[in-house]
Amino acid sequence: MDAVIRNFPRSDKDADPATHHAPLPHAERPSREEAEAAVRTLLRWVGDDPQREGLVDTPERVAKAYREMFEGYDLDPAEALGRTFEEVAGYDDLVLIRDIAFHSHCEHHMVPIIGKAHVGYLPDGRVVGLSKVARVVDIFARRLQTQEAMTAQIAGAIQETLAPRGVAVIVEAEHMCMSMRGIRKRGSTTLTSTFTGAFRDDPQEQARFMTMLREARRD
Incomplete structure (x- = not known):
């Protein structure tokens, strides 16, 4: 059975990526x-x-x-999200980028974490290029990580830089520290989630994000 961890920051500040993994000079x-x-x-x-x-x-x-x-230590997620677009013809509904594949490394054993991230946000007058969202996932993945921290960092970087009405992030991954060593349970995956703004405060928005994600998978 998949392990499920839900990570709900008490405030947007709790998801601030600057509070984790500050690169050494x-x-x-x-x-x-x-x-x-x-x-x-x-x-x-x-x-x-x-x-x-x-x-x-x-x-x-x-x-x-x-x-x-581990090039993520030398890259700035805010810089990756720096260019935004305001000519969106009034679009202010959910933007969902799913199945963003990534490879990371567990900070406890330095063995791979392999998975996918699903990222959604509610624009507030501006949007960002879709590839930039995937780039943010890669920046945090290319550091020593825990999945919980990485999930919050992705959401925090998008919330802080883009200032949307809300951000939703779900990460699902297999940890080689669990598959290759220790209890050696191959195929077990862990799910983590972070919601900010409207996704955290409005259960309907959160449910809509989950519904869109499920429907897209069925297609």
Whole structure:
């Protein structure tokens, strides 16, 4: 059975992405050489030889992969949402972007979290390009995460930057820390949700979001 966690911020401020995962300044980060040395240490710790042919270039590859997989620390979600459009012909109804695939990493074991995000918002005079919403999901996914925090961060960034009448975010994902280790329950997924503004205050708006999401899936 799927595990379900509902995360309802008490106020929009509770979903403020700035309260989680503030990136370290570049001056405080180890060098590329230090990162590669750390990988060599881990290779020895698991019982292998970093000097054997198949592993000689592994520290360099891992460091390069980490820069790509965790690039979210160097990206600003507010900047991604910076360009908006006001010429929407009076449209002020629900915008829903569903099935935004993402890969993240658990901050407890540093193993993958693989899932999809569904994001909706109620415009208040302006909209944002649909790809920008997906970009925000990626920015937060490409950091060490808990699913609960990531869900709130996505909603908080959109609410704070775009100032819509409300934001709804549902994230569903499989955690490899649960599938690959520990109890090893493959296929178990976790659902988290955050609602702000009208979606939090008006049960009908929340229900409409859920209905649209279900109907879109049936199609």
